[in-house]
Amino acid sequence: MYNGEKVLDIHGHHSTPAQFRAYAYNLIALRTPMGSGLHITDEAMGEAMTRHLKILDERSVDVQFISPRPVAMMHWEQPNLVEHWTRTTNDVIHQTCRLHPTRFRGVAQLPQVSVSYSPDTSNCVEELERSVKELGFIAATLNPDPAGDRKTPGMNDPYWFPLYEKAQELKTPLIVHASISRDPRLAIIPHNYQYNFMTEQSLATLLLEHSDVFTRYPELRVIICHCGGTLSRFIPRAESSGIAGGGQVGIGSRAPAAHVEEHDWSDNLFFDTCSYDQDFLETALKQRGVDQMMFGTEAPGSGTGVLNPDTGKPADDMVPVIDRISFLTADDKRKLFRETTMRVFALYED
Numbered sequence: 155m156y157n158g159e160k161v162l163d164i165h166g167h168h169s170t171p172a173q174f175r176a177y178a179y180n181l182i183a184l185r186t187p188m189g190s191g192l193h194i195t196d197e198a199m200g201e202a203m204t205r206h207l208k209i210l211d212e213r214s215v216d217v218q219f220i221s222p223r224p225v226a227m228m229h230w231e232q233p234n235l236v237e238h239w240t241r242t243t244n245d246v247i248h249q250t251c252r253l254h255p256t257r258f259r260g261v262a263q264l265p266q267v268s269v270s271y272s273p274d275t276s277n278c279v280e281e282l283e284r285s286v287k288e289l290g291f292i293a294a295t296l297n298p299d300p301a302g303d304r305k306t307p308g309m310n311d312p313y314w315f316p317l318y319e320k321a322q323e324l325k326t327p328l329i330v331h332a333s334i335s336r337d338p339r340l341a342i343i344p345h346n347y348q349y350n351f352m353t354e355q356s357l358a359t360l361l362l363e364h365s366d367v368f369t370r371y372p373e374l375r376v377i378i379c380h381c382g383g384t385l386s387r388f389i390p391r392a393e394s395s396g397i398a399g400g401g402q403v404g405i406g407s408r409a410p411a412a413h414v415e416e417h418d419w420s421d422n423l424f425f426d427t428c429s430y431d432q433d434f435l436e437t438a439l440k441q442r443g444v445d446q447m448m449f450g451t452e453a454p455g456s457g458t459g460v461l462n463p464d465t466g467k468p469a470d471d472m473v474p475v476i477d478r479i480s481f482l483t484a485d486d487k488r489k490l491f492r493e494t495t496m497r498v499f500a501l502y503e504d
């Protein structure tokens with residue numbers, strides 16, 4: 155709770171018992187689904203969630219929107235394995251939401267595959283519909299580069315339009331969260347998926363800002379994780395110049411590309427607050443605008459075991475971090491912790 159109101163966290167990944175990961179290992183090793191599928195007892199799931207719920211309580215998070223672990227989505231696998239694994243994962247997320255209906259809402263995994271297997275995202279439509287209509291999910295995770303080879307068309311491309319159309323129809327925001335990269339140059343970098351998150355999410359932000367996606371789908375809502383990736387290093391010029399960053403292409407610059415008419419996408423494109431560095435987060439809030447951002451922690455996750463020296467609390471304990479940002483008003487904080495999320499996630503109900 156924050157000032158007597160529920161805190162909504164749009165960025166969480168589910169916790170599962172070891173049985174879930176063992177099933178995934180066998181699926182990949184044997185190259186085929188086994189038997190009648192994965193069945194985790196409610197008791198085993200409850201044990202796996204004990205730590206997760208304790209951490210949410212300690213982080214002052216009342217309701218978390220939980221999605222798959224992004225590095226475990228296996229979108230780079232062959233389609234029959236991806237389809238089976240996606241349904242399995244969504245069923246397990248649904249089980250978690252059923253066991254803790256006041257604490258979690260489901261965010262679907264999509265059966266995304268390499269562009270070499272599917273010419274567009276129409277293969278994701280059926281599972282999105284099942285997740286919303288049968289499992290009660292309120293959003294879906296979108297991986298901008300499912301094969302991890304940087305050959306997927308950009309998020310402005312018609313490749314994505316079937317998914318955008320269905321997401322708009324179902325009123326389900328798409329949460330952009332990258333997964334792994336198979337770029338061999340990253341092999342020596344520890345936790346290189348974190349680097350890939352920033353690369354792919356930066357590109358997603360730029361391509362959506364500099365395209366006509368939201369003109370085609372005016373009710374589509376996209377939220378890009380980790381503050382939307384890279385921020386701008388340029389000082390914005392007067393809008394009348396029509397050119398950002400002194401005639402160069404500025405990363406994250408909000409000036410439209412020359413061939414795209416300028417539009418107001420403030421009701422379409424959003425970002426979460428999931429940066430554990432307060433300086434980075436403050437700059438993101440200033441550049442993106444408070445109204446375009448909503449609270450996200452990714453707890454428990456990479457920030458759980460790291461102490462923030464400024465707050466004396468774990469890095470992913472984000473309520474105290476946002477609370478101490480001096481330029482945010484009480485109204486700003488209410489929007490970040492709750493109100494913008496309530497508005498953007500049309501299917502969410504307290």
Ligand SMILES: [Zn+2]
Pocket residue numbers: 165167224331379452
């Ligand atoms: Zn995440």
